[in-house]
Amino acid sequence: MFRKSLTAESDDTTEINLSPMIDCIFILLIFFIVTTVFVEESGIQINKPDASAAPPPEEDADPVVFEITADNRIIYAGNAIGLKAVSNQVRQKLTRDEVPVSIRSHEKASHGLFMQVWDEVELAGATKISFSTFN
Amino acid sequence: MPRTLSYETEEQTEINLSPMIDCIFILLIFFIVTTVFVEEPGVEIVKPIARTQEELEKNSILIAVTNDNKIVYGGKEFSISGIGTRVRQLLHQNDYPVIIQGDVHAEHGMVSKLWTEVKIAGAKKISVSTQR
Numbered sequence: 001m002f003r004k005s006l007t008a009e010s011d012d013t014t015e016i017n018l019s020p021m022i023d024c025i026f027i028l029l030i031f032f033i034v035t036t037v038f039v040e041e042s043g044i045q046i047n048k049p050d051a052s053a054a055p056p057p058e059e060d061a062d063p064v065v066f067e068i069t070a071d072n073r074i075i076y077a078g079n080a081i082g083l084k085a086v087s088n089q090v091r092q093k094l095t096r097d098e099v100p101v102s103i104r105s106h107e108k109a110s111h112g113l114f115m116q117v118w119d120e121v122e123l124a125g126a127t128k129i130s131f132s133t134f135n
Numbered sequence: 136m137p138r139t140l141s142y143e144t145e146e147q148t149e150i151n152l153s154p155m156i157d158c159i160f161i162l163l164i165f166f167i168v169t170t171v172f173v174e175e176p177g178v179e180i181v182k183p184i185a186r187t188q189e190e191l192e193k194n195s196i197l198i199a200v201t202n203d204n205k206i207v208y209g210g211k212e213f214s215i216s217g218i219g220t221r222v223r224q225l226l227h228q229n230d231y232p233v234i235i236q237g238d239v240h241a242e243h244g245m246v247s248k249l250w251t252e253v254k255i256a257g258a259k260k261i262s263v264s265t266q267r
Binding site: 044105115116 | 149152153155156159160162163166167169170171172173175181183184185186187188189190191192193195197200234237238239240241242243244245246247248250251254260261262263264265266267
């Protein structure tokens with residue numbers, strides 16, 4: 001009887017049982033599905049003037065300085081302006097040359113306003129933008 | 136010919152699993168490739184709105200500044216000097232870009248301090264996240 005079953009098996013085409021492998025792969029698959037996070041981060045790269053490394057740049061053009069006060073007002077050339085006026089001011093200055101723009105912000109000013117000003121300046125076409133903080 | 140037919144019905148029927156395995160492998164490879172193990176800050180941040188934003192790298196260090204000026208990384212609160220050490224450790228392993236998620240109502244001073252700290256820690260690219 002034993003002999004008979006052996007011969008019967010050898011007659012068959014041999015196949016590997018794939019089910020355990022599928023189980024493994026499923027577990028891996030589920031792990032990766034669960035851990036995958038589709039992070040969509042968008043943002044702006046901001047930079048400060050590097051004080052230590054580079055020598056001070058040639059003062060070929062006066063930088064446009066915007067100041068944000070502690071009570072979230074934007075000061076340009078001594079008077080308060082609105083957020084919409086920021087890009088206009090920058091655009092006027094940019095017509096003659098590549099002008100560096102500096103945003104001086106009080107440390108108590110809101111981060112949101114600071115980023116909006118940065119955005120407006122960048123929208124106006126300025127490329128050399130930096131920020132500094134005062135208190 | 137009829138003989139083979141009867142022979143087949145006698146056999147134990149099995150589904151051919153190979154195409155399914157192929158499919159699963161492709162799915163698996165897709166998920167392996169797209170997985171990034173980013174530690175999210177895990178706090179609710181209202182991002183400032185900006186129109187000039189760009190897509191940032193997915194594999195970065197995400198640090199949040201909440202509206203009450205707390206620095207959060209990976210679900211834990213950090214002090215300003217603590218985050219400097221942590222970022223230095225992380226950058227030691229691999230040169231990741233750093234993304235600061237600042238809340239709209241956070242103080243600019245805190246974000247600025249964090250920026251300086253991360254810069255000193257040796258980050259090459261520091262960005263501030265925004266939304267449209």
